[in-house]
Amino acid sequence: MPADLPLSVWPTAQRNARSQRKGRYVEISGHHPAKMLPAIAQRAIATYTTPGDLVLDPMAGIGSTLVEAVHLGRDALGVEYEPEWADLAKANLAFARSNGATGHGEVVCGDARHLGTVVDPAVRGLVALVLTSPPYGPSLHGRVTARPGQGITKSHARLLRPDGVVAMTVRPWWHNGQLVDLPGALVRVGEASGLVLYERNVALLAGLRDERLVPRSSFFALEQVRKARAAGVPRLVTAHEDFLVFRLARTVGDRTGTATRQRGAK
Helix, strand or coil, X not given: CCCCCCCXXXXXXXXCXXXXXXXXXXHHHHHCCCCXXXXXXXXXXXXXXXXXXXXXXXXXXXXXXXXXXXXXXXXXXXXXXXXXXXXXHHHHHHHHHHCCCCCCEEEEECCHHHHHHHCCHHXXXXXXXXXXXXXXXXXXXXXXXCCCCCCCCCCHHHHEEEEEEEEXXXXXXXXXXXXXXXXXXXHHHHHHXXXXXXXXXXXXXXXXXXXXXXXXXXXXXXXXXXXXXXXXXXXXXXXXXXXXXXXXXXXXXXXXXXXXXXXXXX
């Protein structure tokens, strides 16, 4: 097997989330309940962009995408709805610059459902990668109101350059005892917006040790599983996130998705 064969399973939790952020983010960053693992952002940015490219996160949170982008020599633009987290993302970008990051980063406080009025029109058609982790429910993160599929991909195609990529980490979530297939819903939203699913990868939330998975679950995820089991509902802790990768339909030659190439498929 060739050494450079791309893999669809990303070992992104070989270290726990706290150690991934230690010395790289301001200490209070851990207060946000729905953070993307830095290793996932690193892997995505290194895979789908080159130094000097522009990376956009329309739901920036504490700025994980932005921090990892500027450390990798990319420029980064984030949009965050809540002022508290927008200020924290700015603090994390400043911290990254003080620690030698060479890219430029900026955070705008606003509603990503209206990117056209929030983001500087000068970046239209320049974004190489839209990378985000949408909010999707208290069963995963504890304090997040779910809006499955709302405003996640429809506006991005206007900002993407022709060969740009839209990528997101997403998991199914539990609602009233039922498992909601949010990854599948977002695939449909993306394709309805003129995007084509290009890859569907697995980003591990557990470490790999030989043939065993080492749990790295968050407090919020563990608490939801404990509550479910106490209520007599069998449930396991999620050990991975789907990592969905879309391209503009015209760049892969098929708006219907039949030209989709998944990572590792030949």
